[in-house]
Amino acid sequence: MHAELMLTLIYTFLFGSLYLGIALGFSIITGVLRIFYIAYPLLFLIPAYGTWMFWRDFGMPFELSIALSFVLMFAASVVIYKFVANKFLEAEDYMLSAFLLAFLIVEEAINLVYSEAAGVYLPTLIIPGTIDIGPLKIPGQYLLVSLVSLAMVALYVLFFVKTKTGLVMRAISQSYLVSKIMGINFDLMFVIAMIVASIPPGIVMLLIAPVWSLNPRVGWALFTYGIMVAVLGGLGNLRGTIIAAYVIGFIYSVVAFAFYQPRLSGLICLIIVVIMLALRPRGLARAETVW
Amino acid sequence: MAVSRTALIAVVVVVIVVAGLAAYFLTLPPAPKLRSVKIALLYDPTVPVLKGEGEAAKVAIEEINAAGGILGVKVEYREWNTMKKVDVALAAYREAVVDWGAQYVLLEGVSEEMLALMEEGAKLYPRYPHILMYVGMASEVTIKVMNEYDKYKFAFRMFDVDYDANVLRPASIFWEAKNTIGVKKIAILIEDAAWTLGARQGLRVETKYGVIEQKPLREIAKEIGLEVVYEAHFPVGCRDFLPYLEAAYAKGAEYIFVMSSWYTDCITLTKQWATSIARDIYLTLYGGPNHWTIFWDLTGGAALGVLSGVFDIEDYPPVSPYTQSFVKKMHEKKLRVDMSAHYYYSAVYHIKEAIEYVAKQGKDPNNIDEVIKALETVPCSVHTLLPKEKAILGSKERGRFHSYPAALPPLFQFQGKDKIVFVGYGIANPYFKEFYPEDFIKEYFGTTPIPPKKPAELRGS
Numbered sequence: 035m036h037a038e039l040m041l042t043l044i045y046t047f048l049f050g051s052l053y054l055g056i057a058l059g060f061s062i063i064t065g066v067l068r069i070f071y072i073a074y075p076l077l078f079l080i081p082a083y084g085t086w087m088f089w090r091d092f093g094m095p096f097e098l099s100i101a102l103s104f105v106l107m108f109a110a111s112v113v114i115y116k117f118v119a120n121k122f123l124e125a126e127d128y129m130l131s132a133f134l135l136a137f138l139i140v141e142e143a144i145n146l147v148y149s150e151a152a153g154v155y156l157p158t159l160i161i162p163g164t165i166d167i168g169p170l171k172i173p174g175q176y177l178l179v180s181l182v183s184l185a186m187v188a189l190y191v192l193f194f195v196k197t198k199t200g201l202v203m204r205a206i207s208q209s210y211l212v213s214k215i216m217g218i219n220f221d222l223m224f225v226i227a228m229i230v231a232s233i234p235p236g237i238v239m240l241l242i243a244p245v246w247s248l249n250p251r252v253g254w255a256l257f258t259y260g261i262m263v264a265v266l267g268g269l270g271n272l273r274g275t276i277i278a279a280y281v282i283g284f285i286y287s288v289v290a291f292a293f294y295q296p297r298l299s300g301l302i303c304l305i306i307v308v309i310m311l312a313l314r315p316r317g318l319a320r321a322e323t324v325w
Numbered sequence: 326m327a328v329s330r331t332a333l334i335a336v337v338v339v340v341i342v343v344a345g346l347a348a349y350f351l352t353l354p355p356a357p358k359l360r361s362v363k364i365a366l367l368y369d370p371t372v373p374v375l376k377g378e379g380e381a382a383k384v385a386i387e388e389i390n391a392a393g394g395i396l397g398v399k400v401e402y403r404e405w406n407t408m409k410k411v412d413v414a415l416a417a418y419r420e421a422v423v424d425w426g427a428q429y430v431l432l433e434g435v436s437e438e439m440l441a442l443m444e445e446g447a448k449l450y451p452r453y454p455h456i457l458m459y460v461g462m463a464s465e466v467t468i469k470v471m472n473e474y475d476k477y478k479f480a481f482r483m484f485d486v487d488y489d490a491n492v493l494r495p496a497s498i499f500w501e502a503k504n505t506i507g508v509k510k511i512a513i514l515i516e517d518a519a520w521t522l523g524a525r526q527g528l529r530v531e532t533k534y535g536v537i538e539q540k541p542l543r544e545i546a547k548e549i550g551l552e553v554v555y556e557a558h559f560p561v562g563c564r565d566f567l568p569y570l571e572a573a574y575a576k577g578a579e580y581i582f583v584m585s586s587w588y589t590d591c592i593t594l595t596k597q598w599a600t601s602i603a604r605d606i607y608l609t610l611y612g613g614p615n616h617w618t619i620f621w622d623l624t625g626g627a628a629l630g631v632l633s634g635v636f637d638i639e640d641y642p643p644v645s646p647y648t649q650s651f652v653k654k655m656h657e658k659k660l661r662v663d664m665s666a667h668y669y670y671s672a673v674y675h676i677k678e679a680i681e682y683v684a685k686q687g688k689d690p691n692n693i694d695e696v697i698k699a700l701e702t703v704p705c706s707v708h709t710l711l712p713k714e715k716a717i718l719g720s721k722e723r724g725r726f727h728s729y730p731a732a733l734p735p736l737f738q739f740q741g742k743d744k745i746v747f748v749g750y751g752i753a754n755p756y757f758k759e760f761y762p763e764d765f766i767k768e769y770f771g772t773t774p775i776p777p778k779k780p781a782e783l784r785g786s
Contacts, residue, residue, distance in 0.1 A: 153619045155622055157625060247589040247590075297560065
């Protein structure tokens, strides 16, 4: 029982941090722009396949390819903001449809050019094998992803708390109308928010790729974790996102490692999320601002 | 010179007989000529695996045409995108058979498509005789043909039946694990899909030709002398295999056998295995992209040590003279070869041989009923995975009617990039031996397998 408990705790940390990294950008966009950004899965696909494209098809150095793929992702975020989010800000149903279509177009294009048989693989495995923690051996790359996710959260919290831009974004997320009256440059702030929010999913994707399947459909699969965490935490609130990520990580780990029922983990997580939402419809951390 | 009366009568009789025979043969209608051979290829070219299989059939058609066609007639083909959907496949099937006049339809897709097409085909067949072929799992396809032959005789499942896929070939792998590697404790992970039902729960099906029974994998492993310390059934599309791998390790497994064909699952599982506590445990993958040599790249080298059937190797044991050339041609087209691709390629040659057999018998090669009978009788002499003596579709044993018997099960190990080593063929296992005796297999496998290495040994740690 001791071993199962240790495993549960360790994997609560690993999975919780991973889910947090996945959901971080989504929470920021939802919190600042107050939109349900259903094109979010793009932010996993573009860095991964962009890196591969620059590296293998254009023959650029790997590190430069990563940098360029992020530039590509920022450009995509700006384009989506300008031509979708900004255009349909007052018509949410159209905006959601347009986001979904934008995502599907990119996904299909990637599937066409880099189908699974193309053998896309990113050599971003930094810690191969396992790391000993007491009697346990835990996957090294998972630990790395967890630590990087936590570091990103810390940086983003500092950004929102300590910088002027962060303060403005919090103000926008608290009251859109009042911020407008105060003369805030929405366009600029929203563009910055979109760019800032696109970084965490990109980094998580690059680091998780060596221990997950990398295929054109992986974006949506990762996004489902992001939605679950963000909704449970309270849409657009980072505190709630942090709590929810570890709650879901804990539930998943208890079912999978303490009771050896990994098959039931996802289902039980979803049921508990629904029950929690019935009790607290606005999520675990009810708040009016992103932080 | 006087001619005896007897001799005269004999001469007259001979003349009459010769004249009679000449008259008979001269008035006979000419032997029927083959009018056309139209093959419809129904698959989804946007799915890489299915595209490879459709292309495999095209390679065979191109080869046959380059060599003069079938009985001098060039093979025509057309392709339809089924989008892997039953309704789309049905529409394509009708168009192929009714509008285009296809006599042969090769379907690649999910078993639900095949079952739907069989129902439609049963209605079409009286007016539009044709043959429908499918490579894949679905015992119902075979059982329907066995139990209602007149209705479904046009349907062929050009693959192993469930008994062979779920019992014979895994048994061969288990036998290797115990006797070649020397493991005692095994973990079995099975994808929770329709095609693995027999492996998970066992099967008992009654047919007109007797009862087909198969035990679940855990029972087969036990019979071979392995202790099954952990068994789990994971969902299709599973993303987190770490709990399963941790459990296998915690229960003391020395060998993990995975029965899955889902593309992404096999890749994810392998990547997670390589970075998990279970990475020193032997890992055998039964189906999936590990059939391809490119699996090494797909996993970024995490496949180091993985055991699997690999059908994409250019120097694959030359079961027929076409085996290696087929793989090379596919690679030239930048396509990968899995087990099914071999079967689609071979199916076209089997059609050719059946048509030629009908003509050789002096019968009408356009008569689909005759071609069906020929397919049940004539082995495919150039099947790329099955020895010619075994590439038959007429056996009724273990429900193999209109299906092939299990292919030889060579096992390979990924020991490095471009280093895939032949590590076993399980010839002595009690299941496989029943129809592939040792001498027989040695004829087809020139090299002796080298036992697999431990994953830790390959990593050099």
